[in-house]
């Protein structure tokens with residue numbers, strides 16, 4: 001057992017009420033790992049209370065999701081320990097108006113992301129860079145509880161959902177042989193219906209269609225790159241646009257942009273709703289094509305070779321677009337010499 005794991009057990013044994021948290025705007029792996037932790041730890045320590053607080057629920061039905069505690073503000077006042085899953089950074093889990101005393105209470109993080117943040121001396125970090133927080137927790141429980149830890153039908157399903165969600169059905173590089181081994185263990189207990197899950201998990205709200213239409217109007221293809229954007233003015237002008245803009249952006253970015261024949265990479269732009277001079281540029285690419293991390297870094301952002309992003313400050317969309325295109329031209333000389341095809345680009349015609 002590693003010293004962090006020993007510390008984790010020591011802290012739980014000393015505590016009575018343990019608050020379980022995940023990052024803001026939790027994704028499926030965050031919900032699954034919160035529930036997984038709560039169910040397993042409650043069974044191991046029946047006299048202790050484990051409270052998994054959330055402000056919103058998951059978008060699909062998960063086993064035992066009624067065991068999440070819905071709150072308006074996160075509150076640690078009745079707790080003597082905090083367990084954070086699927087994040088290694090407390091500041092993305094707790095907002096200023098929450099009542100979480102993470103500066104004095106002991107905090108244990110069970111995370112799998114690459115970014116390592118120093119949260120303070122009262123914090124313990126367990127992170128082996130697994131595919132998902134659920135895989136990370138499964139390995140942790142196996143190591144610290146040994147044979148006493150056993151999956152039941154519900155926890156087996158949570159493990160599978162978490163892994164499938166974070167690996168995109170085993171497509172992403174973070175899938176390892178161990179990910180498959182853990183998945184197989186869980187599947188042997190109670191398999192989930194992967195087909196049905198993927199179908200439900202790819203749904204988007206009706207409202208997103210309005211913003212999607214606005215994105216599509218701006219589609220521009222230059223060589224093997226494509227881009228789309230939405231302006232603040234459009235969001236304000238077009239009725240119903242605001243509500244679905246976030247979902248529309250992820251759909252356009254992840255499921256449309258690179259799927260146009262001849263297009264292998266590109267970017268989408270959207271305004272930051274909290275800052276009138278703030279914008280987000282998101283790049284996506286396909287293996288074997290453009291390294292979009294270099295471009296994002298040059299614009300002041302970062303990320304991975306095939307998925308990167310930039311928070312950008314500019315007075316208007318034109319400035320964001322022109323800066324982005326000039327950085328792209330610098331990195332990709334062939335793009336520079338290609339003539340853009342505007343699908344319906346009112347913005348540039350002006």
Ligand SMILES: [Mn+2]
Nearest residue numbers: 029086132133
């Ligand atoms: Mn995760």
